[in-house]
Amino acid sequence: MQFLTIILLLFAVAAAAPVVVRFTRDWSGWLLALFPAGLFVWGITRLPDVAAAPLLERVAWIPSLGVSLSFRFDGLSALFFLLITGIGALVVIYAGGYLKGAPRLGRFHAFLFLFMAAMLGLVLSDNLIALFVFWELTSITSFLLIGYNHESVESRRSALQALLVTGAGGLALLAGLILIAAAAGGTFEFSELLQRAEQVHASPLYTPALFLVLLGAFTKSAQAPFHFWLPGAMAAPAPVSAYLHSATMVKAGVYLLARMTPLLGGSAEWHYLVTFAGAATMLVGALMAFAQTDLKRLLAYSTVSALGMLVLLIGIGTDLAAKAMLVFLVVHSLYKGALFMVAGSVDHEAGTRDVRRLGGLLRVLPFTGAAAILAALSMTGFPPLLGFIGKELMYEAKLQAPAAALLLLASGVLANAANIAVALIVGIRPFLAARERRPAGVHEGGIAFWIGPLLMGSMGLLFGLFPDVLGEVLIEPAAAAVRATQLDVDLALWHGVNLVFLLSVFTVVLGVLLFALRRLARRFAGRVRWPALLTPTGLYHGAVGSLPGAAAATTRLMQNGSLRSYLVTVIVAVLILLARALLSLPAFPVEWTLEGVALYEYGLVLLIIAATVLVLVARTRLVAVAGLGVIGFGVSLIFIFYSAPDLAITQILVETLTVIIFVLVVARLPQLRKRSSFFTRLRDGTIALASGAVVTALALLAAEVQFRPSISGFFAENSLAQGFGRNVVNVILVDFRALDTLGEITVIAVAAFGVYALLKLRRTEDEIPDDLSASDEGKEEST
Amino acid sequence: MQLLLAILSGVLFAAGVFLILRRSLMRLVLGLIFIGHAANLVIFTAGGLKGAAPAIVAEGARQLEQPYADPLPQALILTAIVISFGLFAFFLVLIKRTYQASGLDDLDELDGRKG
Numbered sequence: 001m002q003f004l005t006i007i008l009l010l011f012a013v014a015a016a017a018p019v020v021v022r023f024t025r026d027w028s029g030w031l032l033a034l035f036p037a038g039l040f041v042w043g044i045t046r047l048p049d050v051a052a053a054p055l056l057e058r059v060a061w062i063p064s065l066g067v068s069l070s071f072r073f074d075g076l077s078a079l080f081f082l083l084i085t086g087i088g089a090l091v092v093i094y095a096g097g098y099l100k101g102a103p104r105l106g107r108f109h110a111f112l113f114l115f116m117a118a119m120l121g122l123v124l125s126d127n128l129i130a131l132f133v134f135w136e137l138t139s140i141t142s143f144l145l146i147g148y149n150h151e152s153v154e155s156r157r158s159a160l161q162a163l164l165v166t167g168a169g170g171l172a173l174l175a176g177l178i179l180i181a182a183a184a185g186g187t188f189e190f191s192e193l194l195q196r197a198e199q200v201h202a203s204p205l206y207t208p209a210l211f212l213v214l215l216g217a218f219t220k221s222a223q224a225p226f227h228f229w230l231p232g233a234m235a236a237p238a239p240v241s242a243y244l245h246s247a248t249m250v251k252a253g254v255y256l257l258a259r260m261t262p263l264l265g266g267s268a269e270w271h272y273l274v275t276f277a278g279a280a281t282m283l284v285g286a287l288m289a290f291a292q293t294d295l296k297r298l299l300a301y302s303t304v305s306a307l308g309m310l311v312l313l314i315g316i317g318t319d320l321a322a323k324a325m326l327v328f329l330v331v332h333s334l335y336k337g338a339l340f341m342v343a344g345s346v347d348h349e350a351g352t353r354d355v356r357r358l359g360g361l362l363r364v365l366p367f368t369g370a371a372a373i374l375a376a377l378s379m380t381g382f383p384p385l386l387g388f389i390g391k392e393l394m395y396e397a398k399l400q401a402p403a404a405a406l407l408l409l410a411s412g413v414l415a416n417a418a419n420i421a422v423a424l425i426v427g428i429r430p431f432l433a434a435r436e437r438r439p440a441g442v443h444e445g446g447i448a449f450w451i452g453p454l455l456m457g458s459m460g461l462l463f464g465l466f467p468d469v470l471g472e473v474l475i476e477p478a479a480a481a482v483r484a485t486q487l488d489v490d491l492a493l494w495h496g497v498n499l500v501f502l503l504s505v506f507t508v509v510l511g512v513l514l515f516a517l518r519r520l521a522r523r524f525a526g527r528v529r530w531p532a533l534l535t536p537t538g539l540y541h542g543a544v545g546s547l548p549g550a551a552a553a554t555t556r557l558m559q560n561g562s563l564r565s566y567l568v569t570v571i572v573a574v575l576i577l578l579a580r581a582l583l584s585l586p587a588f589p590v591e592w593t594l595e596g597v598a599l600y601e602y603g604l605v606l607l608i609i610a611a612t613v614l615v616l617v618a619r620t621r622l623v624a625v626a627g628l629g630v631i632g633f634g635v636s637l638i639f640i641f642y643s644a645p646d647l648a649i650t651q652i653l654v655e656t657l658t659v660i661i662f663v664l665v666v667a668r669l670p671q672l673r674k675r676s677s678f679f680t681r682l683r684d685g686t687i688a689l690a691s692g693a694v695v696t697a698l699a700l701l702a703a704e705v706q707f708r709p710s711i712s713g714f715f716a717e718n719s720l721a722q723g724f725g726r727n728v729v730n731v732i733l734v735d736f737r738a739l740d741t742l743g744e745i746t747v748i749a750v751a752a753f754g755v756y757a758l759l760k761l762r763r764t765e766d767e768i769p770d771d772l773s774a775s776d777e778g779k780e781e782s783t
Numbered sequence: 784m785q786l787l788l789a790i791l792s793g794v795l796f797a798a799g800v801f802l803i804l805r806r807s808l809m810r811l812v813l814g815l816i817f818i819g820h821a822a823n824l825v826i827f828t829a830g831g832l833k834g835a836a837p838a839i840v841a842e843g844a845r846q847l848e849q850p851y852a853d854p855l856p857q858a859l860i861l862t863a864i865v866i867s868f869g870l871f872a873f874f875l876v877l878i879k880r881t882y883q884a885s886g887l888d889d890l891d892e893l894d895g896r897k898g
Contacts, residue, residue, distance in 0.1 A: 563890055564804050571800060590786075597784050605791050612798045615813060624813060631795070635820055638788070642827070643837040643852035647860055654868045658816070661872060665879050666809070670888055675806045684804040692797025695821060699789035702829035712855045716847035719854075720840045728838040728847055728854040733861060744862050751869035755876045 003057050003071035003124050006039060010117035017113055018106030029096015029448060032109055036089035036116065043081045050078045051477050056126065056191060065129075066181075066188050072126035075477025079326065080123035080255055082474070083247040087337050088116050090452035094341050095239035097448025098348060108148055112243070115141035119248045123255055128177040128188045135173060135220075135252065139166040142249050146236040158232035161540065165219050165229040173216025173256075179209035180263070190259070194484065197263050210264055213256070214273055221253025221307045224281040225536040231300040232537075238344020241296060242452075245303045246337035254307065254329065257314045258322075262484035265317055275408075278312025281305070283411055286418035290514065291525035295343040295353040295426055299336065302379075302422045305415055306332045312408070313394065316401045322482045323489055324393035326475045331378060331390040334460045338375035338453040339427055342368055345449045346430065350439040355425055359434030364442045367450035369431040374457030376427020378464070380420045380511065381504060384493055386463040386470070388504070391416060395500045413507050420511025421518060467491035571687060578694050582701075590700040601641070608634040619673070621666045629659045646729045788828045796821035808878045808888045812871065819867040823860045830856030 013035050021028040049055060054074035061069045073081070092112065099105050118137035125131035140163070147159030181188050183203035184196040193200070200206055217223075222230040230250060234241060244250065257274065264270055285305030292298045310332070313325035345368050346361065347353045362369035374385070381391035398408045444450060463470045471491035479487045495501065514521075611630035618624035632655030639648035676684075715728050715736060723731035733741050795817050802814025830853045838854035840847050847854075882888050 561894055564806070567803060592786060594786055597787055601784055601787065605787050608791060609794050612794060612817070615817075616798055616801065621809065624809075628813060628816060631817075631820060635824065638824070639827070642784075642832045642834060644827070644857050644860075645837050647827075647857055647864070650861055650864050654864055658868065658871060661875060665875050668879060669809055669882055672807060672809060675889065684801055687804070688797040688799075688801035691800045692793035692795075694793075695796040695825060696789045696793030699792050699825040699828045700786065702825065703785060703831060710853070710855070712853045715854055716838070716851060718846070720844075720846060726840040726842075728840065728851075729857045729861065732854055732858040737858065740862065744866055747866055748869040751873040754873045758876045758880045761880065 001057065001059065003073065004059055004069055007117050007121050007124070010035065010113050010120065014110045014113035014117065017109035021106035021109055026096070026100060028105070028109065029093045032096075032113070033089045033092040035113075036085040036092060040082060040085040040089060043078060043085060046073065047078060047473055047477075050075055054191075054481070058126075061127075061130070066186065067129040068127050068189070069130050070126040070189060070191075071124045072191060073124060074481045075474075075479070076255070076258055076481035077123050079329070079474050079478040080247075080251070081120065083251075083330070083333050084116060084119050084123065087243065087247045087333060087456070088112075090337070090341075090455060091239050091243040093448050094242065094344075094452045095237075097446055098239055098344055099237065100448075104148070108145075108237075111141055111144045111148070112239075115145060115243075115248070119252070122252055126190045128181060128190060128193075131190075132170070132174050132177055135216075135256075136167070136170050138249055138252060139163060139170055139220075142166075142233075142244055145240045145244065146233045148237055148240065149235070152235065155235040158229070158235040162229045162233045164544070165226055165540070169216045169219025169226070172212045172219075176209045176212030176214075176216060179205045179212065183209060190263070193263055200263060201267060206264075206267070207269060210267070210269055210273075213260060213264065214277075217253035217256045217260075218277055218311075219253070220256070221250050221311065222281070222304050223253070223277045223308065223311055224284045224304075227281060227285060227304045228535075228537045228540065230304055231297055234294075234296040234300050238296075238340060238347065241299075242337050242340035242344065245300065246340060247333040250303065250307055251310075251329070251333070254310045254314070254325075257311060258325070258482045261314060261317070261322075261482050265314075271315055271317060271403075273315075275312055275315030278308045278310070278315050279408060279411055281308030282312055282415045283308070286415035286422075289422045290418045290518065291521045293355050293522060295346065295355060295358075295430075296340070298355070298422050298426050299339055299343060302419050303332075303336055305419055306336065309394065309412070309415065312412075313397060316397055316408070318397060318400060318402070319479070319483055319487055320393070320400055321397040322479050323475060323487070324390070324397040326478050326482070327386070327393055327470075327491065328390040330463070330470065330474070331387050331460065334456045334463075335375040335378040335387065338371050338456040338460075339379070341449075341453040341456075342372040342375070343426070345445060345453075348449070349442045349445055352439065355430060357437060357439070358430035359437030360431075361438060361442065362431040363435075364438065365431070365444055365450075367444060367454055371450060371453035371457040372427040372431055374461055375453065376423040378457070378460035379423035379427065380508065381416065382508070384461070384464045386460045386467070388464060389467055389491055389493060391504055391507070392495065392500050395503050399500070409503075413503060413510065416507045417510035417514055420508060421514040424511070424515045425518060464493060467493055568684075568687065571691060575687070575690055575694055578698070579690075582694065582697055588697075588700075589704055604634055604637055604641075619671070621669065621672060622663070624672065625659060625662045625666060628662070629655060632658065644729075646727070784832055785828055788824055788832070792821045792824040792828065795824065806890045806892075808881065808890065811890070812874055812878065815874065816867070816871060819863065823863055826856045826860055826863075 013032065017028075017032060020032060024031055046055070050073060054072050054077075056070065056072055058068050058070035061067050092109070095105075095108065095112065099108060102108070115138060118134050118141055121134035122131060122138060125134055143159050143163040146162055147156050149155040177188070180193065180200060183200045183205040184193050185199070187193060187196075200209075219226045230245065233244065236244070282305050285301050285303070285308055289298055289301030289305060292301060306328075310325055310329060313321045313328070343353060345365070346358065349365065350358060350361070352358065362373075378385040378387035381387045394412065395409065398412050399405055401408050468491060471489040475491070476487060476489040479489055608631050611627040611634065615624050615627035615631070618627060632651060636648045636651040636655065639645075639651060715732055719725060719728040719731045723735040725731040725735065799814045799817030799819075799821055802810045802817060805811065805814070833850055833852040836850045836852050838847060838851050838857065878888065881893070885893065887893050
């Protein structure tokens with residue numbers, strides 16, 4: 001129960017957060033951070049167990065559907081667990097400083113902890129359906145976080161955009177997960193699915209399942225062409241960006257791909273789709289980042305690029321690539337979390353995020369500046385930081401890629417160079433250069449502002465100096481989970497002067513060159529105007545913008561307010577369903593025989609049919625009523641012939657009344673006339689004839705079908721004995737089913753009241769003066 | 784006779800459907816009555832037809848002896864006849880009121896579509 005307890009605990013903290021914030025105000029961040037920090041420490045103590053075998057735990061949830069809250073804590077889960085709780089704790093502290101005194105800080109912390117719980121559930125889930133539930137929970141909670149400044153239109157719009165893109169991907173993911181379970185014979189448990197990977201691969205459902213799962217992962221991890229929601233989500237407050245875009249939300253897609261590698265990976269489709277999406281995203285993100293001037297947008301696009309690199313490495317699919325992916329995952333989480341916080345601090349203190357208006361900040365923001373420089377150096381891949389090891393591993397993995405190694409390597413160098421330029425623009429230049437641009441009155445905002453970035457920046461340095469610790473304790477078990485086999489991970493800072501090292505040096509030179517050319521790039525990017533429908537953002541806005549119109553058109557079509565078109569829809573739909581069932585019968589089980597039909601019976605039926613035709617063609621009201629009477633009395637005769645005297649009596653009585661009322665009322669109604677076009681009559685006639693045919697078939701079939709034994713025998717036996725009546729039909733109505741009859745009488749009484757009320761209403765309106773007569777009033781209303 | 788009654792139900796139902804798809808309110812009422820007849824006949828036919836054997840316990844007998852016409856569908860139809868009469872009466876008065884108030888007996892014109 002330990003993992004379920006952890007998640008429930010975080011949900012409880014979320015619920016309690018507003019109260020905590022109300023009572024502890026400025027200290028709330030520090031206090032609340034104790035929970036993720038405690039979990040982080042707990043996670044570290046569990047690492048030795050994980051190295052041996054994954055910890056499994058299962059709590060039944062919906063056993064009938066094979067859905068359980070089962071958890072799996074293996075190397076990959078542990079790595080993400082530590083990132084989520086560790087960076088989570090720092091983000092909570094940072095948020096306490098950044099949003100100090102904000103009126104909705106309590107709510108913010110509640111959302112943040114909800115998100116953290118969902119994220120932990122996602123990386124711990126062993127059951128695919130539970131995983132999906134947590135996946136969607138992260139989408140919803142990130143919507144709440146991104147839209148935190150709900151007064152701002154921009155903020156609401158980007159929150160909705162993130163929700164729609166990741167939510168749509170989530171639906172695709174659900175379909176994909178269900179297909180996987182179907183391909184594997186019905187289990188949703190990942191641990192069991194792992195044993196059946198070959199069965200899944202061999203199934204015809206594999207390809208659609210793969211597409212759908214990839215769609216889910218790509219939308220979540222902002223892979224091109226779904227990358228546009230991520231820069232949009234920059235409308236969120238800095239702590240949200242630091243959390244969502246470094247270690248959590250956007251990494252969920254990467255996590256899913258890594259998790260699914262042993263199950264779905266290894267095929268050509270997987271290899272090409274994942275590699276291509278990753279490579280494209282890596283380049284698009286890097287090139288778009290390079291031309292930005294807003295600190296957060298620079299970081300956002302470089303995050304897109306980094307996500308592309310991670311996905312690309314998963315696509316390559318070698319042991320080395322898995323190793324490189326995991327190391328770079330840690331590298332990126334650390335430096336990106338730090339840089340987003342730094343950007344938030346700078347914005348908070350200097351009041352601008354425009355890099356062109358920032359400079360010389362190190363002197364006034366010494367701790368933040370130190371953190372920024374450490375993180376930026378890690379981002380450029382400068383030794384002795386962890387980023388250097390990450391980049392070397394990445395190049396090595398691309399060099400040894402089974403296909404298109406050179407192409408991947410070249411695009412990797414280009415993307416890395418652009419990212420180096422971004423690192424220089426974001427993390428180095430505002431702090432070291434151009435002192436004359438330093439905004440006035442800037443000073444450190446307090447320990448909560450810089451402790452997080454500084455810790456993360458230092459971790460990059462620490463792991464760079466002692467990579468063994470990271471490699472053995474974290475990367476090795478995680479790589480084992482991704483590759484589904486034991487791997488030996490041996491990280492080292494220095495590999496000597498080899499091809500990869502030369503590539504690193506070349507990349508840095510190229511990056512510095514790009515940095516020098518940044519103004520040119522901005523001017524170029526400012527000029528290019530893509531046609532709106534060619535960009536993903538344009539397509540998204542086009543699709544969302546056309547929704548109200550599509551909804552209105554559907555409503556006009558389906559709910560046009562015309563009774564007859566509703567009737568046609570209902571009748572035709574029922575007809576199609578019934579006709580399908582009738583036509584699927586192997587043979588019609590009823591004999592078509594007219595044997596033994598007496599002449600008077602023919603005569604009676606023909607008379608009724610003739611009267612029906614008369615009503616249909618009647619031009620005067622009275623003829624129609626007369627025809628109706630003939631039909632009613634004819635039906636009464638049928639009842640008499642076939643032993644139903646009570647029915648006949650009732651029918652005759654009702655028919656007499658019907659005709660009398662009709663004649664009385666009809667005199668006040670206009671004459672019948674032809675009003676519909678020939679086409680409409682033809683259409684309605686066709687529908688009518690088809691329904692008549694179906695009813696005939698049903699009447700014949702129904703006589704042959706007996707689903708349950710008839711209960712008529714009971715009435716026949718007990719009518720006299722228990723109901724003390726000889727007329728069985730009457731006894732049924734007034735004794736055995738007396739309550740039904742009571743209901744029937746009630747209906748008649750209500751109808752009678754209605755009739756009375758309507759007639760009485762007329763009398764009062766008669767007293768209204770002539771010039772305000774009822775008909776004129778009604779005409780006005782109807783127009 | 785079963786076949787004949789089945790066909791008759793079909794004819795009545797078809798006429799009913801055709802009439803309820805007309806614009807005239809008066810024809811709408813007629814159509815409802817037709818459909819009611821058709822439904823009653825379907826139940827009646829489906830219950831099995833037996834001539835000259837009403838479900839009445841003979842004098843001196845303790846219970847109904849075979850052959851007898853099934854009393855259950857008859858009880859159902861009896862209820863249906865009465866209910867549809869209530870519906871008919873209410874609907875007719877409603878039409879009358881509508882016509883009095885608006886001078887219209889046309890569904891489309893009442894919707895404000897035409898006219």
